[in-house]
């Protein structure tokens with residue numbers, strides 16, 4: 001049936017604020033996420049300048065006070081994880097890709113989908129508004145440990161602390177609402193003929209991540225209500241003086257917080273799988289192996305959380321158990337990367353920009369994984385805990401996830417999203433500039449962390465045992481590299497905006513890929529498919545022997 | 559958008575989309591209540607002295623409320639049966655009876671809380687009372703939400719529209735019931 005016959009062209013407000021179209025909602029999430037990324041990046045710029053040039057004027061900000069410094073690092077972490085990684089990787093890609101890739105016209109519940117974005121938008125407004133209240137935005141770290149977070153007298157941002165909790169809770173609700181659609185649509189909305197193992201890996205990964213999010217976030221929602229009551233209504237859930245337990249929050253937070261890493265990692269791995277298969281022109285090696293390893297990660301990630309609490313006073317026997325589970329979880333992840341490398345082997349590799357990002361993801365994430373072993377083993381973690389080694393480690397996991405894999409996905413699907421090609425030369429300049437500077441930002445921090453630099457320190461000079469003037473040049477190098485990194489992002493922004501109007505027009509299938517989204521015009525019309533497709537095979541049939549073309553779209557009968 | 563997308567009507571997994579959504583909501587709720595109750599049980603085990611506080615709760619009121627909720631669940635089952643046989647008017651009648659049960663539950667709850675607050679036991683009166691009011695309050699909100707949604711669905715069902723929703727709200731109501739079956743012994747009886 002023809003979708004256009006049913007829908008008149010909607011007006012501006014219907015189209016951009018109250019749209020129920022999955023592609024429009026994906027764009028809303030994408031652009032909100034990108035704006036939040038700019039804010040999060042700006043915060044990083046300000047506090048890195050403070051660390052390199054303590055108590056001097058920061059251009060575009062002013063002098064950073066100790067309290068502001070706490071707010072800056074707290075909000076940087078909060079924004080980058082909850083308002084950039086989550087909306088872009090899960091919501092933007094999930095909303096855009098799932099209906100297109102499974103051959104459907106929209107999500108199963110478009111109005112719940114719209115509500116999901118509206119709640120998310122509200123959460124972002126609450127979070128940003130907290131910068132303007134008395135005392136400023138929350139400064140008790142993105143992990144919000146009580147008693148620091150529970151008492152305004154300790155964190156000095158009493159209003160900001162409660163707004164932070166409300167914003168995070170709203171954000172969770174938004175993703176629980178959106179998750180309904182991801183799971184139900186993938187289960188029920190698939191095109192005729194698309195069996196379980198014909199679903200593209202990235203869709204699988206987004207669905208697995210969504211279910212994982214739902215299972216892990218519930219206890220933290222309860223915990224957030226309890227913390228809010230401690231802040232506002234005088235309860236003592238986390239106050240040991242009144243029968244409460246501050247460790248309880250750490251358990252609830254990390255029972256969510258660790259799986260959360262995988263909630264954003266799995267979609268990133270999915271994006272990389274799609275890009276690697278298309279640009280290696282080779283059948284994805286071990287489709288089922290990838291799924292099984294993803295399930296293994298899924299299960300294990302629920303039993304590793306206490307590796308964040310080795311120094312928090314948990315039972316040492318528990319520490320042994322959590323060390324072992326943490327080291328175990330690296331096995332399926334390593335296996336997955338090996339599977340991707342095996343896909344490359346013997347392929348006719350095209351080094352277009354998306355492929356460069358996908359390859360960089362594997363290389364950089366490997367460093368993140370290997371350095372994680374030192375923190376997962378309780379013995380070494382006691383030394384490294386709360387140092388810059390930890391900061392460098394998780395940026396080597398989160399930057400590959402939320403920046404590198406996102407760029408792989410954005411450069412790959414840009415033609416489908418906007419109907420134009422990005423400029424390849426600018427894309428490659430942006431790629432190399434970002435990757436090199438990224439490493440220059442964080443390798444020095446491994447060194448300063450190993451030397452003992454504690455994180456969340458406003459000014460090292462003010463602590464005799466933390467001063468270490470010999471390390472100051474490394475702190476400066478890291479900051480300068482960040483400045484260059486940010487400058488290179490301007491190239492991407494320019495390329496993104498310029499190509500919207502002036503890029504070469506994209507045909508339906510510019511990369512010669514197999515999945516269903518490439519069978520419709522770029523950008524896809526309302527309702528996606530003029531004729532609803534039927535699926536005849538899996539998504540990765542590249543270079544099939546005996547076929548004239550080296551690709552074989554899922555919807556072509558033979 | 560008046561017309562539903564194709565996606566809403568497809569059923570590749572062989573399960574109705576409405577039922578899938580209901581299960582998704584319930585699964586996420588189980589983890590919210592699960593986190594809260596696990597926290598409570600851990601604290602309770604570490605604080606035997608909370609039993610003296612728990613002795614101030616009105617066990618008979620809790621027992622009566624358990625009976626009220628279980629009865630209302632029976633009406634939800636009868637509403638589902640009526641909806642399955644296509645009798646919207648009958649389904650609506652039973653849904654309204656279920657909602658009446660929920661309202662009765664909330665009234666008894668209000669009566670209990672009034673007495674406890676008058677006796678000086680409030681949210682901030684110590685660990686037990688914090689958990690007591692938070693857990694029972696969260697559950698009460700779910701009862702209230704269920705009653706409101708049920709009345710809307712009953713209005714639809716009376717016109718023989720969207721009858722598949724009768725089953726969904728029924729599943730949700732059983733879930734609210736089961737949560738109470740956990741709360742009642744944990745908050746009122748455990749010594």
Ligand SMILES: [Cu+2]
Pocket residue numbers: 257258304305307308
């Ligand atoms: Cu972790």
